[in-house]
Amino acid sequence: MTETDLCNMALSHIGEGLITSLDDDNETARICNQYYHHARRLVLSQYMWGFARRVEPLANIQVETYTGGYRHTYLYPEHALRIYRIIQDTEIRNGLYTSYSVKDIPNYEVFNLDSSTKAIGTNMTRAYVDYVVDVNDPDIFPPIFIEALTRFLAASLAQSLVGNMEMYRSQFQIYQGALLEAKNIVSSERQFDLELPVGYIESRRAT
Structure with a gap:
């Protein structure tokens, strides 16, 4: 294909x-x-296409610009098209997280730090992200x-x-x-x- x-x-x-x-x-x-x-x-x-979903840890970064008053700032995943959830790492480690078990979406916001850098502000430490990735290989569709x-x-x-x-x-x-x-x-x-x-x-x- x-x-x-x-x-x-x-x-x-x-x-x-x-x-x-x-x-x-x-x-x-x-x-x-x-x-x-x-x-x-x-x-x-x-x-929420299963073949295009990824759950992985976010990269924490230090920023000097204002990011909505959140305690932590993470890099937005490079090839993400849409974020479904930001998840506390304890949910991942304890096997508590599924896409349908989370009733409330944790508070977070997406910011543009500059013309080429997107970031996520949240109060969660060691956060994970559940997102859809930009899949471009038709053979796996x-x-x-x-x-x-x-x-x-x-x-x-x-x-x-x-x-x-x-x-x-x-x-x-x-x-x-x-x-x-x-x-x-x-x-x-x-x-x-x-x-x-x-x-x-x-x-x-x-x-």
Whole structure:
């Protein structure tokens, strides 16, 4: 699977001719090249795709600029597209953290320290970050992500290449359906511990 293959899938969704390369010297290839990476990053950031998630420690830095009054400042992950959670390291070490067990998002903010440096301000020490990384290798894209990406790209191409708003709406609706299907797939692959009411537990102990 290549980037050209994905663009050709999007083109076929809207009935347009295929390209041999994103470097082709024609309007279709140029527009595909213009939209592909933006579409990929946007679709990645729209959902908690398992293949694109990373959980890792943040790098603590010392700064002289004001960062909202937070006690600690960390470097923003270089290839992050979206942060889901900032996590205290004790949750990681004790095995307490899952993406669905955290009820409250800890307080943090993202700052631009200068024109090229992003940072995260938080009161947590030894913080970890759960985030989506900018994955650009089509060979590791799962089928449902490919469906979502090519449908979103098809919607963009329908608007810019064809100028057909009805086709745009149709493809965008299919894209939204792919996101919903992704959520259903992830939900079916997770096992939640059943939390029984205290009264139920006590009554069972009494019998």
